[in-house]
Amino acid sequence: MSFAEKTFLGSLMKAEYLLKDTVVQPEQLESTRHQELMRRMVELKRAGKNIDVITMTTLPDLESFGGISYLMGLLSCADVEKFDGTEKLILDLWKEREKRNILSVAAMNDWEIAKVIAELDKINQMKMEDHTSLHQALADIYEAPWEDQATMKNATTGINKLDEVTGGFQGGEVTILAARPSMGKTDVMLHFAKMTGWGGFLPLVFSLEMPEKLITSRLIASTGGFNRRKLRDPKGLLTQNQKDKWSDVIGDLSDTNIQIFDGAGQTIAEMRAKTRKMMHQFPNKKPILFIDYLTLIHSNQFYSGNSHLQVTEISKSLKTMAKDFDCPVICLAQLNRSVESRANKRPMMSDIRESGSVEQDADVILFLYREAYYEKDSTDRSLEIIVSKNRNGPVGTVRVNYNEHTGRLENQNEQSLNVV
Template identity: 55%
Template sequence: MLAEKALLGTFLKENHLLHDTIIRPEHFAEGRHRLLMQLMKNIHSKSRAVDSITLALEGDPERYGGLSYIQGLLSYANPVKFEGYEDILLEKWKEREKRNILTLAAQEDWEIDRVVSSLQAMNQARVDDYHSISDEIMNVFDDPWRESKKQSGSLTGIKQFDALTNGFQNGDLTIIAARPSMGKTDVMLHLAKQAGWQHYLPVIFSLEMPSRTITMRLIASTGGFNRGKMRDPYQLLSEPQKERWSATLGKLNETCIQQFDGSSQTVPIMRAKLRKVIHEYPERKPIVFIDYLGLITPNDTYGGNANQQVSEISKNLKAMAKDFNCPVVCLAQLNRSVEQRQNKRPNMSDIRDSGSVEQDADVILLLYREKYYDHSLKDPALELIITKNRNGPVGTAYALYNENTGEMKDVDNQRII
């Protein structure tokens, strides 16, 4: 079957997926594919490369079709569709298992309870989400008498915001929404830098700006350079600014930020790219930033229904945060209705094509600057309005924002690095 060949070919092309997959040899329908899967897992468990040579050395090539068959599997490989192949195999396996259970139940006249429990056990293909209440109770038994380490996520350096949220938490989906040019991309880049300096692995999916533009913005905000001068640093930077250029790049390099700037990306494509980069930096915990929600391509057009498209995307983003156990921070646009109100501070319902965003997000953060609407003001205040916080209080945090450099400071006017 094609899905089995595609999955095995993908394992051959991207060995690291063998570590993540939920597929076991018995999930394959074809006998030689079961043998190949077991052999691949055995070789990978020894931290050795899985290829035609190691497969030939470790097993009998004639049992699974010879080396030419293995080479042919590579033509079916497609890492982007890896999770889809997993789902197909599991569904086919469940269909076979269901038929086997019902046949055996009829032959041996099983009790109905035994049939139901067997079918339920078969449906529990993902065993990594199992938690016994006995084990969980033992984990917390001594908590009243043991000082526990405070679980903080990726901190932002904005004291008021960190006090409300305790940073960005693993498994949480955060939506940061604002009107165009309010500063949301600069906020995202600030958060990415802060995470990197805390030894996280910031992974940016920039669906709007090319990586060159993102990089120049990062340099400007880190070095305090006016973005207008970044168009031609040779001509426009002063000598003192040029003297701190190298130190700025060195500081920025410590963040280990990873960028993907392809347009029209789906969540499954982003998952595949994230999975690969995680394996390249196993010592760092990932945190994902996406710019922005409205540019993510849905898997289905839903007849052009934007709300349904956004609902699918937000559910998939939440699933990505949970499955990878990392924070996912996604930018979003606010609709124009904000401009028509006298009080232009945004509300959660102002998120464009909100769909199920309000339900799926753990934290919703709205940005507001008074100066955005009144250019005569000199006030650099940026309001970070937390309108939803599933695991904490809501409220407003304040920062100082320099729209010329993209730099953010805490309200005490301290640089946040």
């Protein structure tokens, strides 16, 4: 019999309030005797009775649990001070047993890899460290008015005015970046990925449509200021000056530590597993996730082709993932064609495909708009980043300079923030 389980049950009898606090369920104990004992404790507590050793001795089937001597033995193992550690150990052992069960069932029934990963992921999502007393929370924030804010808390967008509005990308928050095709969504995403990488974060790019080679060449073009077309044949088309810059550009990009996953039809469960793996590989860096794009994420269920339900599930899963890993998640989204039929083609919330749940779950929603895309004669080469939803701050429009040939974004010098 597991000594950890004896310590656990003994502590419950010694300090009854722990039964209300514990996240361990009776079925997560290995010993069936211990499972039954804990179930009896839960029943007694529900009936408003104590679960101390005296009350437990009144159980009608006490002998089947080993009698009074067994209860006294449990009590002697109690260690209330180390209860948290004991609880964690029991959950870890349960996870290991569950993992083995899932793998054997999966082998017998020939499950697909995605299903195995999803089931394993469910176990891993059992977590205990989500509790903060208000007392502790207030103690943490007490000195805030006199302290400099830690610079690493949030990831910079690399666009000064956008950082002012949103406070940068924040842990646990989902940002949706939405636009019509050819507006520059991927370029903006890669700009964010580079800037957060140089800022000390670990950017994980899940590209469900564009292959890794194309992403890499886009990163090189925007960083070096090279025309994208030239990268189809760098040897023949790059100037000598550009070739001289090449190794510096490669070196700079290498410092971002960007990780690219370009498998089509990835599920949230697979992204979670890959994120965890990267967190182990880079223990000192906080991940920041970029997903291109929303409706290409594979759902765990089919919903009989109901794309609204599918997007709702995915949208909620993105938020859960951001919270569980306490990291920012930036997800690209396509807009409906309805934009094109309006005189003012700046996007609105209703233009997001299956917008309801996305609008609700996202913390920040950014739209992109380029006048030059619609007005070919326009001399305005800027890109508008429209902050349409901002849970923790104002909304408004930020303008940046955008070179559609290189994919490069730059801050505009003049006051370009229009906050409402």
